[in-house]
Amino acid sequence: MSLPIVAIIGRPNVGKSTFVNRLAEVRDAIVHDEPGVTRDRTYKPAFWNDRDFLVVDTGGLVFDDDTEFLPLIREQAMAALAEASVAVMVVDGQAGVTAADEAIATWLRQQSVPVLLAVNKCESVEQGLIQAAEFWSLGLGEPHPVSAIHGSGTGDLLDKLITFLPPTEQIEETDEIRVAIVGRPNVGKSSLLNAFVGEKRAIVSPISGTTRDAIDMQVERNGQRYRLIDTAGIRKKKQVEYGPEFFGINRAFKAIRRADVVLLVIDAIDGVTEQDQKLAGRIADDGRACVVVINKWDAIEKDSHTIYEYQRHLEDRLHFTNWAETIFVSAMTGQRVEKILELVNRAAEQHRRRVSTSVINEVLEEAGNWHSPPTTRQGRQGKIYYGTQVSTQPPAIALFVNDPNLFNDNYRRYIERQFRQSLGFVGTPVRFFWRGKKLREVERGSANRATKV
Incomplete structure (x- = not known):
């Protein structure tokens, strides 16, 4: 109801x-x-x-x-x-x-x-x-x-x-996926919302800054309910004056934080701009799942190499969200718009995914066999004792090691690549916490003191 x-x-x-x-x-x-x-x-x-x-x-x-x-x-x-x-x-x-x-x-x-x-x-x-x-x-x-x-x-x-109003009845709650639609001004966010809903739910205009507030709308597909949140176009901070646009952009940032999945909408004609890169970084920092939507694809002249060249452009410019899936659409014609929700489902599932400790340690063992942790000039080598998942949304994995300082950035990135190759986690960031032996001893000592008290 x-x-x-x-x-x-x-x-x-x-x-x-x-x-x-x-x-x-x-x-x-x-x-x-x-x-x-x-x-x-x-x-x-x-x-x-x-x-x-x-x-x-x-x-x-x-x-x-x-x-x-x-x-x-x-x-x-x-x-x-x-x-x-x-x-x-x-x-x-x-x-x-x-x-x-x-x-x-x-x-x-x-x-x-x-x-x-x-x-x-x-x-x-x-x-x-x-x-x-x-x-x-x-x-x-x-x-x-x-x-x-x-x-x-x-x-x-x-x-x-x-x-x-009719009396409130008991309504069976359906698991809802919250989807924030974000991007620069005039990339087609409101057009995308209207294409999903099938009506003129949001005002669409070539004038920059048309959408000011965050607009929520519920849609249902195949028994799954989605809350779509259209947001104000986000410009560079120095270009934004205090007033309605300032408040609208703050609402957009809040929409990112309360979303399960963020649709990062990019204008196919303009390509990935510096502002798009900053938005991708914010999405990753906030730990949100993401689907990159290249809109206005119908306006691009294409040949057999176009899509591959564009994908290389995305890989070069959007390294913050290289784990996100990409789809090329046209909100104006409706081309591939409905397929976006398939990617949203996949990203939301991975964002909420929990992996058993035994599987995590199998991945760590295999990663160590292929590439052992680095050794310092003094002969000290990093050791990973075990790992376990500590939270979801996004998935967070704690790795217990002898000393976190013995693991450089290259090896940490290698471990994340191995996890993604073995377990997927497509569409969601994964956070790793490297916890040293001394830290564990301090925590254990604090727990013992608390027990004695």
């Missing part, structure tokens, strides 16, 4: 995103004193009494202006209203009734969805009642004075709101 949806509607700068943050009890939606910050529709889970629902933030509605993104924002708001069980129109109690409020109210009265009226910015209870009274003229029923910042009045509004 899908959760019922509550659409938040209103003109720009009345506090819709702040109101969404209040209902969802998070601070995820970007709030900034500037019209047009919210553009796409973003979904946040919320709960009140015995009801679970999704609250949908939408861009500010303007009906008499077709410049820049405003027609696309209207399209997104209308799509949110079409799937909603109830809508909440948010107005500014301090500004009073405006012509834009009247236009939106007229449009909402023509819809079949029930509408509640939230008069925001009513910080004082007594003054709020006076401010709200003016909004009876909109013809949407009782105006509810609320303060999205302080939370006053929202409880009464929610009590009324949940009467339009």
Whole structure:
């Protein structure tokens, strides 16, 4: 059963995103004193009494202006209203009734969805009642004075709101794979999301910085549920000014950290840039599984050597994620888009994989037979006693040795190559912890002292 949806509607700068943050009890939606910050529709889970629902933030509605993104924002708001069980129109109690409020109210009265009226910015209870009274003229029923910042009045509004929602039923939880879609501006991230979903879920525009907030969307394929997270395009830090883009990029970095698998989208025409390399490094550092998606492949003139030359280019430039699988797609035509999820499944499986200690030690023994650890000029040689996996997501393996300083970077890379050749781990980083004998003795001594106490 899908959760019922509550659409938040209103003109720009009345506090819709702040109101969404209040209902969802998070601070995820970007709030900034500037019209047009919210553009796409973003979904946040919320709960009140015995009801679970999704609250949908939408861009500010303007009906008499077709410049820049405003027609696309209207399209997104209308799509949110079409799937909603109830809508909440948010107005500014301090500004009073405006012509834009009247236009939106007229449009909402023509819809079949029930509408509640939230008069925001009513910080004082007594003054709020006076401010709200003016909004009876909109013809949407009782105006509810609320303060999205302080939370006053929202409880009464929610009590009324949940009467339009079905009771929460026990829903069997399905294992969900969280997939973050990241990349530079204008590489086709939102187009890719729309191609997955099969509808215009995110606004697509050639204007850089169109997507500002992280947009979550659930899709299901062959019984597997995916949460796709479209993110703002990430530019070089020195080019980003404080404001909506700054917050959007921070949301993108958070999306990487909460994802199981990251789709690193690269523009096939531009190739791998320095910024793409930095993103690949961040994905590896955060320990996320990864699939490299080369988008706009349809725009490349090809011959029998093109794909091999491009793969060599990727190997040279993306050494941070040389363990990730690569796929060449076109979000515009849909070419190979569905196959991305096959790679996502494989990467997620390897990211969560656990290997027994006996298998790990077989790999170590074979690696040592082929290439023994290095010996110093003083005749000291590194020894690997045994290894064991200590965690997953990403897989982490502790190697217990006589002295970690005896193992140089070349040998450590050799050990990782041997593990990947023997065990796979395609699509996920693998972390190795080299633990020396002295460290183990210190830990053992601490444990003994704790036992005596």
